[in-house]
Amino acid sequence: MAFLGPNAEILPVLSSSPNGTVVSSTCGTPIAFDGGETLNPVDVVLDPGHGGPETGSVGANGLTERTLNLAVALHARDNLVSLGYTVALTRDRDLHLPIRQRAAIANALSPRAFVSIHHNGGAVRRSATPGTETFHQVDDPESARLAGILFEDLHIAFAPYWVSWVDTVHKGASVRLRDGRTETYGVLRLTPDLNSAISEALYLSNPPEAALLAYPEIQAMEGRTIAAAIHRFLTSEDPGSGFRPEFYDAHTTGTGTTSGCHDPELTPPTEVSTGFTAEEYETLAATARHLGRSTDWVVRFGVHTLKFFGSLPDADPIQPLDEADRPDAYGPISEVVPWDQAEHAVLIEMADAYGLTRTQVQKLGAVLMAFLTGLEA
Numbered sequence: 001m002a003f004l005g006p007n008a009e010i011l012p013v014l015s016s017s018p019n020g021t022v023v024s025s026t027c028g029t030p031i032a033f034d035g036g037e038t039l040n041p042v043d044v045v046l047d048p049g050h051g052g053p054e055t056g057s058v059g060a061n062g063l064t065e066r067t068l069n070l071a072v073a074l075h076a077r078d079n080l081v082s083l084g085y086t087v088a089l090t091r092d093r094d095l096h097l098p099i100r101q102r103a104a105i106a107n108a109l110s111p112r113a114f115v116s117i118h119h120n121g122g123a124v125r126r127s128a129t130p131g132t133e134t135f136h137q138v139d140d141p142e143s144a145r146l147a148g149i150l151f152e153d154l155h156i157a158f159a160p161y162w163v164s165w166v167d168t169v170h171k172g173a174s175v176r177l178r179d180g181r182t183e184t185y186g187v188l189r190l191t192p193d194l195n196s197a198i199s200e201a202l203y204l205s206n207p208p209e210a211a212l213l214a215y216p217e218i219q220a221m222e223g224r225t226i227a228a229a230i231h232r233f234l235t236s237e238d239p240g241s242g243f244r245p246e247f248y249d250a251h252t253t254g255t256g257t258t259s260g261c262h263d264p265e266l267t268p269p270t271e272v273s274t275g276f277t278a279e280e281y282e283t284l285a286a287t288a289r290h291l292g293r294s295t296d297w298v299v300r301f302g303v304h305t306l307k308f309f310g311s312l313p314d315a316d317p318i319q320p321l322d323e324a325d326r327p328d329a330y331g332p333i334s335e336v337v338p339w340d341q342a343e344h345a346v347l348i349e350m351a352d353a354y355g356l357t358r359t360q361v362q363k364l365g366a367v368l369m370a371f372l373t374g375l376e377a
């Protein structure tokens, strides 16, 4: 399940309870987000590789993979929609999107096919035919069939062009593995329940191929070819071709991480208030004085500390509190804490874990901080 965010971004739902809904932000951070249009499952999810500060391969003519992948994906989407399919893109504009978020989006929309669109870099070996590479999931016949059909159609579609191609021994459809016999590529490894494949139609790093890929007509042709291949995968038992032995190569480009990713604020901070008795509030105030912080800081830090203790390697899973142990959070003196969208997700997570309301979790956090500073027995 996923929501459509205010900027038309797809936000996969991580959890939903009476305490609130937590989604995965564009940068892959859990954030609180309620409302927004619910997205239904789609037939196909297309993933234009790279974006934002991650250019991917760059052609001698300045064409970046980031831009080219998106252009091809938009053409593929339009063609699939014309064929009657429902389609979603992991990004429909230039956007920094970590690999985990791409996989989370695909998983949330349960497509029948998930294709990540890339263009290759690095090869220098001259070849008589395009160096098309596709990748599939390990020990997965349907993923292999999807990659085999993508390879077959893309290789045939580009072969007639009079270009000085390059290739490597990996031309064809194959599986790239790392230790533990799992896929090197996160979009394949993190979508085990989907039929997923990666397409690398040509080598953008090869100047003649970059020149060809700069033509809008060629980008449209590639998108049309990918759409036709997905249509063939979904409507036939065709096996595809070009299969190569799986190989071990754990090395990746290091892109697709969350580092340097900045989320826009989708929802402004909202306040949660918790009630204290006069005596309890004096303990909270004393704790705050002891720490040289404000009372709302102590409450917020206490909730984060609950999460920290619960996530220690040898910690027992947090259990819902018995009725008798639930804090009374409805005293006459209220402490108001503003939480931003990411902090709210922590508050909701702890409320769900302890079987409490957000109001009660704030109280629990305050009690914990008083205890840790030795101000409460």
Ligand SMILES: [Zn+2]
Residues within 6 Å of the ligand: 049, 050, 056, 057, 065, 118, 119
């Ligand atoms: Zn790429």
